[in-house]
Amino acid sequence: MKAIALFSGGLDSTLAIKLMRDQGIEVLAININTGFGSTKDRREHMQNMCDQVGAELKIIDIQSEYLQEVLFDPKHGYGKNFNPCIDCHAKMFSVAKRIMEAEGASFLISGEVMGQRPMSQNKEALQTVLNESNCDGLLLRPMSAKMLAPTIAEINGWVDRERLxxxxxxxxxxxxxxxxxxxxxxxxxxxxxxxxxDENFSKKMVDFIKHDTFEVRDILVMKFGRHLRLSDGAKLIVGRNKEENEHLQNIENDKYYHIKTVGVPGPHAMLSKNASEADKYLATKAVLTYCKTTPENIYTLSYDEVEVQGSPFSSREEIQAFNIL
Ligand code: SF4
Known part of the structure; x- marks a missing residue:
């Protein structure tokens, strides 16, 4: 008997897998990557958890279908921020069901605990999710199973409900x-x-879609740096520390220039390639303001390979008005 686990890498989903393994059930743990999970790469951690409970791990990338079908027009609306939790869960369950069929598995499990998160995990919300994804009866939630109606796996005796x-x-x-x-x-x-x-991340999303079409390649851009919207609508991103500078530097997205300081240490920045001359001028001043520079002097920045000269603003306060956050 084989089950597919919706796996977040967290304690609850790890324990849910363990409860299945204890009953001799083979488990394939799938982590569904919407692109918005975390700023950190959690693959190693997830692998470690799966190794400890004896499950195989597969990461399933749904970024493209998530943007097309879930994020911008969720049937059940958003939570407090830009989070379409009910539609998102339903999408994850339907992806899991697809994999279950392809893998010849018999049911699904998740680490959800009833009443833990009022918005997305209450009984009504979960039932909606199950109906929408045609998973009713297929999903066993081992952590709360005794409080829930028996599922197919319990009714058919594949799983002993008493041990959940x-x-x-x-x-x-x-x-x-x-x-x-x-x-x-x-x-x-x-x-x-x-x-x-996250409230701040959501503000960046709301700002982004007012100015541009959001694509998979934009997800990474949203995760790092200080984000500014300049006077004519260009987006400027400035790394706030070494780690963010490194992340920004590695982003390949030809909608943006990569901006580096020449001759003075400074942050890594990115600017929309369709920026007006006025916005390029502002961007140069803004980036130089985050360096150890003085307004009386002229400095050089490179926009991809092209060098541009400019001076900083006299203080960071002059940039405030452009800050998205
Ligand atoms: S269910 Fe909500 S919190 Fe969880 S990944 Fe989806 S949108 Fe984010």
């Missing part, structure tokens, strides 16, 4: 107990939602 959990609510007590019992190491305490639930 009945956890509800926000307390993590039982999860910690289980983690200790099985000697699970290096697990993460549960984070919030994805980047789309």
């Amino acid at each position: 959990e009945g956890i509800t609510g926000r307390s993590r007590e039982r999860q910690m107990e289980l983690a200790k019992e099985i000697g699970l190491e290096d697990f993460e305490s549960p984070g919030g939602g994805c980047l789309l639930t």
Whole structure:
């Protein structure tokens, strides 16, 4: 018997897998990458969790279909920020079902705990998700199973319901107990939602779609740096520290110039390639303002390969008006 696990890398989904493995069920853990999961690469962590509970891991990239079908026109609307949680979950379940059929697996599992997240994980929301994705009866939630109606896997006797959990609510007590019992190491305490639930990230998204068509290649651009919208509508991104500078430097997206300082240390920046001359002038001044420079002097920046001269603003306050955040 084989199950497909919707796997976040978090403690709950890891424990859910373990509860299946304890009953001799083979588990393929799939992590569905919408592109908005995290600014960090969590592959290693996820692999480590799967290794500890004996599951195979597959990362499924749905970035393109997520942008086309979910993010910008969610049937069930958004949560508090730019997060279309109900539609997003439904998409994840339908992707999981697709994989279940392709892999010859018999049912799905997830680490969801009833009542843990009021918005997306209450009973009604979950039922909507299951109906929308045609997964009703197929999805077993081992962590809360005893509090839920029996699913196909339990009814058919593939899984012993008595050996599952009945956890509800926000307390993590039982999860910690289980983690200790099985000697699970290096697990993460549960984070919030994805980047789309973040207020500042959402502001950047709202600003972006007012000015440009959002594409898969833009996802990475949104994750790093200080974001500014200049007078004529160009987007300027300025790295705020070494790590962000490195990330920005590695982005390949030909909608943007890569801007580097020449002769003075400074942040890595990116500017829309369709920027007007006035916005290029502003961008040069803004980037130089984040360097150790003085307004009396002239400095050089390279826009891709082309060198441009300019001077900084007299203070960072002059840039404030352009800050998206
Ligand atoms: S928090 Fe993000 S990944 Fe999770 S359901 Fe909501 S939109 Fe989807």
